[in-house]
Amino acid sequence: MANEEQQQAWTVQGTDWVDNAAIFDAVLAPFADAVIHAADIAPATRVLDIGCGSGTLLQHTAALGAVPFGIDISETMIDAARRRAPEAAVTLGDAQTADLREPNGGASFDRIISRFGVMFFDDPVAAFANIHRAAAPGARLAFVCWREGDNPMFAAGIDVLAARLESPPPALDPSAPGPLAFGNAERVRAVLADAGWKDIALEAFDGVCDFSIDGSDGVEERLALILANRTGQQARTELEARLGPDGWAGVVEELREELRRLRVDGVVKFPGRTWLVTAIA
Numbered sequence: 001m002a003n004e005e006q007q008q009a010w011t012v013q014g015t016d017w018v019d020n021a022a023i024f025d026a027v028l029a030p031f032a033d034a035v036i037h038a039a040d041i042a043p044a045t046r047v048l049d050i051g052c053g054s055g056t057l058l059q060h061t062a063a064l065g066a067v068p069f070g071i072d073i074s075e076t077m078i079d080a081a082r083r084r085a086p087e088a089a090v091t092l093g094d095a096q097t098a099d100l101r102e103p104n105g106g107a108s109f110d111r112i113i114s115r116f117g118v119m120f121f122d123d124p125v126a127a128f129a130n131i132h133r134a135a136a137p138g139a140r141l142a143f144v145c146w147r148e149g150d151n152p153m154f155a156a157g158i159d160v161l162a163a164r165l166e167s168p169p170p171a172l173d174p175s176a177p178g179p180l181a182f183g184n185a186e187r188v189r190a191v192l193a194d195a196g197w198k199d200i201a202l203e204a205f206d207g208v209c210d211f212s213i214d215g216s217d218g219v220e221e222r223l224a225l226i227l228a229n230r231t232g233q234q235a236r237t238e239l240e241a242r243l244g245p246d247g248w249a250g251v252v253e254e255l256r257e258e259l260r261r262l263r264v265d266g267v268v269k270f271p272g273r274t275w276l277v278t279a280i281a
């Protein structure tokens with residue numbers, strides 16, 4: 001089966017995203033706004049969100065009076081999206097291989113959008129060709145993906161834990177399916193062109209990832225995301241066993257201190273460097 005590894009990974013990681021939905025919503029808000037703005041969504045248009053996760057863009061789409069459809073490979077995410085956006089038609093499936101028009105009664109979509117949901121395909125050209133088949137002639141595609149180069153999202157504070165591990169998880173591989181797979185502009189252009197998309201445009205978009213919620217300094221929020229990710233989970237298992245509960249608590253305190261040092265204007269925040277990508281079917 002295509003994308004089996006990602007399906008398994010996101011079924012597990014989905015729990016982290018759903019448990020920490022309020023934090024992800026705050027931190028990734030600028031990227032939702034950027035996609036929605038670039039998609040130029042009119043009322044009553046039919047909008048498909050690829051890798052819709054727990055439903056943030058579905059909610060935005062519904063608020064604009066458009067008709068939201070979502071697809072995601074993770075059952076955990078889909079369950080959360082159905083709770084969060086009950087007005088949306090949400091499908092559990094692989095966007096690379098599913099008949100995307102089926103939930104729309106066989107009709108095509110006017111807009112296809114995604115926030116960080118399109119970088120995980122085994123075969124990106126096949127996936128974007130499948131997405132193209134679901135798009136009406138002249139339909140607009142708009143998505144954000146992480147840009148290559150320095151992106152603190154994947155390092156800030158995580159490095160403190162990685163330094164304590166004998167075999168930390170390998171660095172994210174930009175040549176494999178994963179968050180950094182669409183970092184290179186030429187690769188993104190080639191994938192979309194080979195899949196039949198026209199008028200492809202990439203704009204560097206730097207949103208601020210701000211971890212503050214309700215006036216907090218964002219330290220506990222960033223800490224929660226780090227402890228839930230693969231390095232955080234490995235660190236907890238290994239270091240708690242090696243150092244005991246008090247030793248592990250000391251490491252967490254050290255990480256908290258590092259996050260306090262990273263605050264800017266009293267808040268944990270840093271740039272999220274992305275590509276805002278648009279194309280026409």
Ligand SMILES: C[S@@+](CC[C@H](N)C(=O)[O-])C[C@H]1O[C@@H](n2cnc3c(N)ncnc32)[C@H](O)[C@@H]1O
Pocket residue numbers: 003006010011024028050051052053054055056071072073074077093094095096114115116117118120121
């Ligand atoms: C980084 S999360 C983003 C979730 C959501 N778009 C958001 O911004 O909150 C990536 C999402 O893509 C989904 N995904 C990964 N591969 C997929 C595939 N082949 N088909 C559909 N969804 C996929 C994951 O399950 C996950 O929900």
